[in-house]
Each structure stands twice: as structure tokens, then as C-alpha cells.
Amino acid sequence: MIHFYELAKLDTTRRARLLRRAEVAIDDLIDYVRPIVHAVRDRGDEALIEFMARFDRVKLTPARLRVDQATIEQAYDKLDKDVYAAIKHAIKNVRTFHERQMPHEQWFTQVAPGVMAGEKITPISSVGLYVPRGKGAFPSVMYMLATPASIAGVPRIVVCTPPGPDGEIDPASLVAADLCGVHEIYRASGAQAIAALAYGTESIARVHKLTGPGSPYVSAAKRLLYGTVDVGLPAGPSESILLADESADPELVARDLLIEAEHGPDSSSLLVTDSQALVEAVLPVLTARLEALPQWRQDFCRAGFEGEKGTGGIVLAPDMAEAIKFVNEYAPEHLEVQVREPFAILPELKNAGEILLGPFTPTCIGNYSLGTNAILPTGGFGHTFSCTSVYDFLKRTGIGYLTQEGLASLSETTRQLAEFEGFPAHARAVIDRPAPSSQS
Numbered sequence: 001m002i003h004f005y006e007l008a009k010l011d012t013t014r015r016a017r018l019l020r021r022a023e024v025a026i027d028d029l030i031d032y033v034r035p036i037v038h039a040v041r042d043r044g045d046e047a048l049i050e051f052m053a054r055f056d057r058v059k060l061t062p063a064r065l066r067v068d069q070a071t072i073e074q075a076y077d078k079l080d081k082d083v084y085a086a087i088k089h090a091i092k093n094v095r096t097f098h099e100r101q102m103p104h105e106q107w108f109t110q111v112a113p114g115v116m117a118g119e120k121i122t123p124i125s126s127v128g129l130y131v132p133r134g135k136g137a138f139p140s141v142m143y144m145l146a147t148p149a150s151i152a153g154v155p156r157i158v159v160c161t162p163p164g165p166d167g168e169i170d171p172a173s174l175v176a177a178d179l180c181g182v183h184e185i186y187r188a189s190g191a192q193a194i195a196a197l198a199y200g201t202e203s204i205a206r207v208h209k210l211t212g213p214g215s216p217y218v219s220a221a222k223r224l225l226y227g228t229v230d231v232g233l234p235a236g237p238s239e240s241i242l243l244a245d246e247s248a249d250p251e252l253v254a255r256d257l258l259i260e261a262e263h264g265p266d267s268s269s270l271l272v273t274d275s276q277a278l279v280e281a282v283l284p285v286l287t288a289r290l291e292a293l294p295q296w297r298q299d300f301c302r303a304g305f306e307g308e309k310g311t312g313g314i315v316l317a318p319d320m321a322e323a324i325k326f327v328n329e330y331a332p333e334h335l336e337v338q339v340r341e342p343f344a345i346l347p348e349l350k351n352a353g354e355i356l357l358g359p360f361t362p363t364c365i366g367n368y369s370l371g372t373n374a375i376l377p378t379g380g381f382g383h384t385f386s387c388t389s390v391y392d393f394l395k396r397t398g399i400g401y402l403t404q405e406g407l408a409s410l411s412e413t414t415r416q417l418a419e420f421e422g423f424p425a426h427a428r429a430v431i432d433r434p435a436p437s438s439q440s
């Protein structure tokens with residue numbers, strides 16, 4: 001039976017569990033991944049290759065970790081032409097959207113006469129992108145990460161992604177990486193790949209930032225490495241909320257609830273509504289649509305909707321105001337809005353990785369080809385983190401310039417505050433400051 005939660009009757013414990021979703025498992029895995037991370041830190045390639053053999057059952061050598069250019073070129077010949085066209089189309093939209101995000105390289109404003117302050121925008125010098133691979137391949141994750149990194153002008157873009165049973169990266173992901181300007185691609189997976197990017201090995205030079213979604217093991221490794229490297233936004237197991245009122249089409253609601261649910265058994269997909277009639281109409285359609293899926297995808301969906309540890313299902317709120325309050329508290333990765341007037345409630349929706357409005361904007365379009373980025377904060381981090389963008393691959397540096405007039409206007413204020421806070425060297429640096437000597 002599909003999980004059903006009546007919001008007005010949820011006790012504190014059940015509500016908290018629903019809000020925490022699969023992130024609970026990530027907390028439990030930190031001790032498990034710690035020795036993996038430390039082994040890669042201490043033994044480099046040797047440990048990385050050892051863990052790849054243990055977890056992926058792939059035998060690699062240091063020379064085989066990096067994908068060579070010939071393999072990338074061969075991927076174009078192996079890739080289905082229609083898939084190639086779809087990837088190019090999607091990248092074009094993603095690129096168009098992200099190019100609009102690029103800020104001016106440098107700007108100044110006059111704070112006061114003779115006082116200039118501004119910022120210089122610079123790309124991060126090296127970034128590591130983690131692109132997961134389950135039973136299939138995810139070229140969409142590749143271009144969602146690599147496109148904004150490329151637009152930002154990152155000089156060194158590195159990808160770690162799991163190989164298949166044959167030890168090869170799928171052609172679609174290789175082509176997507178090449179089209180987006182990735183500089184290095186490595187056959188590496190899981191916590192060991194994250195550790196390799198963070199610490200570096202003999203074959204993989206460390207990066208200054210890493211980002212990308214992954215399994216709970218990947219998320220646990222990133223949490224463990226916080227402080228060693230910038231681990232980017234928290235992108236764990238998939239999650240979505242479909243917010244609907246009585247005007248929503250039960251068929252569309254049922255179809256869209258399955259989008260994120262089929263990602264994996266730890267995915268969370270929720271219908272949040274104030275309409276009992278919609279709930280009753282959706283349930284039989286959802287059951288029928290679920291049964292039409294391939295068995296292994298059915299199993300994923302059932303684990304989330306029906307399993308003991310599943311956190312998907314249906315949430316019935318007493319009214320739309322309470323439904324919106326729950327959505328904002330949950331802060332979902334993906335938020336679909338199928339209500340009579342979606343733009344009317346848009347100002348009230350505060351916390352979500354992305355908001356997709358109306359019955360013609362299913363989450364799958366956002367995942368692939370809309371142009372907005374589909375690498376989004378999960379686990380409630382939508383309260384403070386934003387969607388992946390060019391800003392994730394840029395840094396801002398403050399710039400200041402004073403004329404002699406500007407220095408004179410700020411010296412006394414600076415002296416007063418420096419002496420109040422007990423910094424005499426600060427104060428003396430502006431007291432009777434001599435003019436700079438002229439240079440011949």
C-alpha cells in the first residue's frame with residue numbers, strides 16, 4: 001500500500017522522519033567510507049585501483065585510469081545518431097541558459113569621493129565533477145555539470161565516473177564531456193573517486209573544488225571531506241514534491257510522481273495536496289502506471305512508495321496554505337506545481353532546488369532539456385543552497401582603491417574603530433600617514 005500521510009495528524013517524530021528522507025542513511029555511512037577515504041589519501045592509485053576491483057569488479061592499472069583521446073574519438077562512432085542529436089540539442093539549451101548567468105568580469109562603484117570599491121570575478125582553477133552511473137548511464141549529469149564549468153572558464157575540468165563491467169565509460173557520457181570541453185576523464189567511482197579528487201593520487205592531481213550527485217556513499221565521503229576540499233552543493237538521493245490542488249489531472253500527477261521515484265530505492269517522491277478527491281483519483285492510476293514499468297524500475301518505485309524505509313507517497317494537507325508551508329519546510333530538490341493558478345502561489349514558494357510550473361512542465365524536461373540546471377540541493381539543503389550554475393565555478397575577490405582625498409575621508413573613522421577594538425598597528429597605519437615618495 002502506498003504511504004499516506006495526513007499532515008494534520010502527523011506526530012513530531014513521523015513528520016521529522018518524513019522531512020529527513022534518505023539523508024538518514026548518509027549519516028550512517030560516514031564511518032563506513034572513512035577507511036576508504038583514508039586509504040586513498042595514504043596509498044593513492046594503489047588503493048583506488050584496489051577499491052575499483054572490490055566494488056566495481058573492474059581491473060585497472062594506473063595507465064588505464066585516465067580515458068585517452070582515441071577512446072573519446074571512438075565514442076562518436078559508437079553513439080546512436082539520434083541520441084547524439086538529443087545530447088547536442090539539450091546542451092544548446094543548457095548553454096544558452098547558463099551564458100545569461102555570467103557576471104561582468106570586474107566592476108567598481110564610487111562609495112564616496114575618492115573611494116572606489118568593487119569585485120573581480122575569476123574562475124576556480126580546477127574542479128572535479130562526479131558523474132554517477134547506475135544500471136545505465138547519465139550523460140545528462142555530465143553536461144549539466146560540465147557546461148556551466150566550461151562557460152565559467154575553469155582552466156582544468158576533471159571528471160570521475162564509474163566504468164561499466166567492461167572497464168569502459170559509456171560513449172554517450174564521453175561525447176557529452178567532449179562537447180562540453182572537459183579536460184580529463186577518469187575511470188573511478190564512489191567514495192574512492194571523491195577521495196582521489198580531494199587528495200590527489202599519482203595519476204589524478206587534486207582539485208580545488210568537487211561537485212556532482214551520487215550514491216549515499218558519495219554523499220557520505222563528501223561530508224567527511226568537508227574542510228579538506230570545497231565539496232559543492234549536497235546532491236544526494238533524488239527527491240521531488242508534486243504540489244497539486246483539485247484542478248490537477250490525476251493521469252498527469254500519477255505519471256509525474258514516478259519520474260523521481262524510479263531513480264532508486266532511496267528516492268523520495270511525494271504528492272502534496274489539499275484535495276481528498278485528487279488523492280482518491282490518483283491512487284488507482286498511480287498503481288496502474290507503476291505496474292507498467294519494467295520490473296527493476298517497479299522495484300525502485302515500490303521501495304519508495306511502499307517499503308518500510310521508503311519516504312515517498314501522498315501527503316494530504318488541510319488546506320493549500322498548510323501544503324505550501326510543508327513544501328517550504330521540506331525544501332525539495334524538484335518541485336512541480338500543478339494548481340489552477342501556479343503563478344499566483346509562486347511568491348509563496350521559498351525553498352526548492354527548482355520550481356516547475358504547470359501541467360506541461362514535468363520534472364523530466366528539467367532533468368534533460370529545459371536549460372535550467374538539474375544538479376540540485378537535496379536533503380533539505382534547498383533552504384540555503386542554490387541550483388548548480390556558473391557561480392559554482394567562479395569566485396569573487398574584493399577590490400579597493402583610494403585617492404589621497406579618499407584616504408583622508410576614512411582615516412579618522414578607521415583610527416577610532418581600530419583603537420576601540422584594540423589594534424594599535426591598525427590605527428598607526430593611518431595616523432599622519434605620509435604621502436608615498438615619488439619614484440624616479
